[in-house]
Amino acid sequence: MSFFKKIFSSPNKEKLDQGLEPSKQSFMAKLEKAVMGKDQVDDDVLDELEEVLIASDVGVATTLKVVDRVQQRVKKDKYVGVDQLHGLLKEEIAALFLEQDQSNEYVWGQKPHVIMVVGVNGAGKTTTIGKLAHQFKSKGLGVMLGAADTFRAAAIDQLQVWADRAQVPMVRQQMGSDPASVAFEAITQGVQQGVDVVIIDTAGRLHNKVNLMNELAKIKRVMERVVPGAPHEVLLVLDGSTGQNAFEQAKQFTLATEVTALAITKLDGTAKGGVVLGISDQFQIPVRYIGVGEGIEDLQAFDRVAFVQSFFNLQKEA
Numbered sequence: 631m632s633f634f635k636k637i638f639s640s641p642n643k644e645k646l647d648q649g650l651e652p653s654k655q656s657f658m659a660k661l662e663k664a665v666m667g668k669d670q671v672d673d674d675v676l677d678e679l680e681e682v683l684i685a686s687d688v689g690v691a692t693t694l695k696v697v698d699r700v701q702q703r704v705k706k707d708k709y710v711g712v713d714q715l716h717g718l719l720k721e722e723i724a725a726l727f728l729e730q731d732q733s734n735e736y737v738w739g740q741k742p743h744v745i746m747v748v749g750v751n752g753a754g755k756t757t758t759i760g761k762l763a764h765q766f767k768s769k770g771l772g773v774m775l776g777a778a779d780t781f782r783a784a785a786i787d788q789l790q791v792w793a794d795r796a797q798v799p800m801v802r803q804q805m806g807s808d809p810a811s812v813a814f815e816a817i818t819q820g821v822q823q824g825v826d827v828v829i830i831d832t833a834g835r836l837h838n839k840v841n842l843m844n845e846l847a848k849i850k851r852v853m854e855r856v857v858p859g860a861p862h863e864v865l866l867v868l869d870g871s872t873g874q875n876a877f878e879q880a881k882q883f884t885l886a887t888e889v890t891a892l893a894i895t896k897l898d899g900t901a902k903g904g905v906v907l908g909i910s911d912q913f914q915i916p917v918r919y920i921g922v923g924e925g926i927e928d929l930q931a932f933d934r935v936a937f938v939q940s941f942f943n944l945q946k947e948a
Contacts, residue, residue, distance in 0.1 A: 643936065649922025650940045653903030657686045657941070665712040671704050675712060679719075686901075687873040689908030696722055720942045726911055727934040742774070742820040742828045744853055744860035746813075748846065748883055749867035751834035754895035754921060756785065758867050759829050760792025761921075761929040767796055772825035775800040776816025778809040778849060779833045789831055795926070799823075809833060809845060810852040817856040830861070843886040850887070865918065867893045868909065871900035880913050889913075893929070895921035903941060906932075 664678035676697055683693040699722040700715075745762070749755040756779075763773045775793050779785040783805040793800035801816035813830050820828040832849060833842075853860040866889040868876040876894070883889055892915050897903050910917045917932040 642930065643940070645922055645928065646930065646936060646940045649898035649920075649928075650903050650937075652901045653686070653897070654941050656901035657682070657904065660685060661715070665715065668712050670711055671700070671715055671718075675715070676701055676704075679715075683904070686904035687908065688904040689874075689877060689912055692726070692908040692911040695726060695911065699725070716942055720938055723907060724935060724938045726907075727938065740857070740859075742772075742817065742825050742857065743862050744817060744820075744857055745827065745829045745863045745865055746832060746846075746849065746853070746861035747829060747865045747867060748832050748887060748889070749834060750869075750879055751782070751785075753834070753867045753869040753879070754893075755834060755867040756788045756792060756831060758865075758893050758895060758919070758921065758929060759789065759831055760796055761926055762829060762919075763792065763796040763798045763827075764926050765929065766827050767798055771827055772823070773798040774816055774820040774823070774825045774828045776812050776828065776830040777802040778812040778816075779831045780805055780807045780809050780812060781833045785831065785834075810848045813849045814852045814856060817853055817860065821856060839882060839886055842882075846887040864888055864890050865893055866891070866915070867895060868905075869896050870894045870905050870920075871896040871902055873902040873905055876905050877909060877912070880909055880915075884913060884915070889915055891916050891918040893917075893919040893921070894932075895929075898922045898924075898928075906937065907941075 660682040664682050665675055668675050679700065680693055680697045683696060684690060700718060703718055703722065747755055747759055759775065763775060766773045775789060775798060777786045777789045777800060780803060786802050786805065790800055790802065801812060801819055803812050809832065816830060817828050832846060850861060864887055866880065866883050868879055870876060892909065894906050894909070894917060897920055906917060906920065919929050920932050921929050
């Protein structure tokens, strides 16, 4: 069993089902409308399927892959009725996930394990950090937070609220301070105090992509001076409720820094859950967490099979 899975238990299926309910209801309604009156998966149905997937925020590139896979299956199996389409879709989307390097395992070497968190303001970045801190702390790990988003006083104060809630220490400086200085101090204190995990918040938006790239690169250089190899993970937090905007955010941040994992938040209450399928496939970056509620326990370790099962409202193993 990986260290990650020791920390994060299996997804709460009931909570996952509830969180994805708007997405799956929207998807199923569109799919049923597309195949109404049809008795087999022909070119017209495939065209309709393509429209349904794109309208469900799966993304064009991933949609074309899925439709091509379905088309190949139909050719291979000779005759496939529309009543089999749900199961066939589930199988092919699950297969897409399984082909990716989607390992949810931390390579946990020397202490502290350093996580740098990036993402635009409003994506749920600070909340995600707070929930991570809580879950690590609840498993008996020592956690230190670093408030390196020094461009907004509100960001520092909001992270302090979560640090207090999770009962973990936080390093902060004044608004306008050098973000790299905060990261350096937080990791240094983490080393001195022997904590297991240091989580560093970063600015959600700078004046342009070049500034963002330079700032994140500087923070990473400073981290590595204290702990060789740090940060061990660069976690990009995306707001799943923004649909296609999340793709653009992922594009910009993957250009600005080497993102190693994704957390997709705010999937409850939105019909845009398809973004999880598209983003993980298009960017080939593992989805490590999904947010399916406001509670401190509602950040779940992402399970590909469980997600596909829930999205298609099916109970059988994928």
